[in-house]
Amino acid sequence: xxxxxxxxxxxxVPEGENLVLNCSxxxxxxxxxxxxxxxxxxxxxxxxxxxxxxxxxTSGRLNASLDxxxxxSTLYIAASQPGDSATYLCAVNIRDYGGSQGNLIFxxxxxxxxxx
Amino acid sequence: DxxxxxxxxxxxxxxxxxxxxxxxxxxxHDAMYWYRQDPGQGLRLIYYSQIVNxxxxxxxxxxxxxxxxxxxxxxxxxxxAQKNPTAFYLCASxxxxxxxxxxxxxxxxxxxx
Numbered sequence: 001x002x003x004x005x006x007x008x009x010x011x012x013v014p015e016g017e018n019l020v021l022n023c024s025x026x027x028x029x030x031x032x033x034x035x036x037x038x039x040x041x042x043x044x045x046x047x048x049x050x051x052x053x054x055x056x057x058t059s060g061r062l063n064a065s066l067d068x069x070x071x072x073s074t075l076y077i078a079a080s081q082p083g084d085s086a087t088y089l090c091a092v093n094i095r096d097y098g099g100s101q102g103n104l105i106f107x108x109x110x111x112x113x114x115x116x
Numbered sequence: 117d118x119x120x121x122x123x124x125x126x127x128x129x130x131x132x133x134x135x136x137x138x139x140x141x142x143x144x145h146d147a148m149y150w151y152r153q154d155p156g157q158g159l160r161l162i163y164y165s166q167i168v169n170x171x172x173x174x175x176x177x178x179x180x181x182x183x184x185x186x187x188x189x190x191x192x193x194x195x196x197a198q199k200n201p202t203a204f205y206l207c208a209s210x211x212x213x214x215x216x217x218x219x220x221x222x223x224x225x226x227x228x229x
Contacts, residue, residue, distance in 0.1 A: 031215040043122075043206055044220040051215070089159070093215065100175045101161070102149065103213050108158035 002027045002094050006107035013080055014115050021075040021110045023090035028068045031093040035064050035075050038087045038109070047088075048075070080114045087111045118143050122207050122221035128229050129194065129201060137192045137224045139207035148190035149208040149218070152176060159206065165190055166213045194226065202228050 003026045013019050023033070032051045036044040048057045048064040050073070056065040063076040073090060089109040097103035120141045129135045139148065150162040161174030165184040179198025184190055190209075194201045204225050210218040 034218060036220075041223070041225070043222040044208075046217055046219060049217045091218070095214070097213065100173055100177075102164045102172070102174055104149065104208075104218055106159040
C-alpha cells in the first residue's frame with residue numbers, strides 16, 4: 001500500500017526566505033507526482049505536475065523535483081511572500097490501483113506561514 | 117470557463133436526513149473523485165469513478181452513495197447511516213485515471229445541526 005509523508009507538518013518563515021517542502025512516498029511505481037496549494041476553507045489548486053520520467057518542473061518562483069528511485073520530491077519556493085501562506089499537499093498517481101486506495105494518494109500537507 | 121463546480125458551498129443536515137452534494141465538470145474528464153477532509157486527517161477517498169456508469173468504493177465509503185449517469189456529473193449522497201458527516205467535501209476530476217493532472221472544485225462544507 002502506497003503511503004505519502006510530508007515533513008514538516010508546519011513551517012513558519014520570515015518574508016523573503018527561500019524554503020523547501022518535502023514529500024516522500026513508499027512505492028516508486030507511480031505515473032506522476034502533483035503539488036497542490038490549499039487556502040483555508042477552499043479547494044485544492046494545482047501548482048506543478050511532474051511525470052515519472054521527469055526530474056523537475058518550474059513555474060515562476062516554484063520548482064519541484066522528483067527522485068523516483070529514492071521516493072522523494074521537494075517543492076522549492078524562492079523569495080517567499082506572505083501570500084504564499086497556505087497548506088501545500090503532494091499527491092502521487094499510482095500505477096497499481098483499483099482498490100479502495102484509488103489512484104491518487106495524498107500526504108497530509110505542510111502548513112506554511114510567511115511572516116511579513 | 118472550464119472547471120469543476122461544487123454546490124452548495126455550505127450545507128446543513130438534520131439528524132436522520134439524506135443530503136446530496138453536487139459535482140459538475142465541463143473539462144470532458146473521464147475520472148472523478150470524492151474526498152472527505154477533516155482537520156488533521158488529510159484527504160480521505162470516499163468514491164471514485166473511472167468512466168460513466170462505473171464507480172469504486174474508497175477507504176471510507178460506508179454511509180455514502182454515488183452515481184455516474186453522465187460524464188460531467190458525479191453527485192454524492194450522504195445518508196443517515198453516516199454517523200459523523202460533518203466535514204469538508206472535495207470533488208476532483210482528471211482526464212484519465214492514469215498519468216494526468218487532477219483538478220479540484222471549491223468544496224462543500226457539510227454541518228449536522
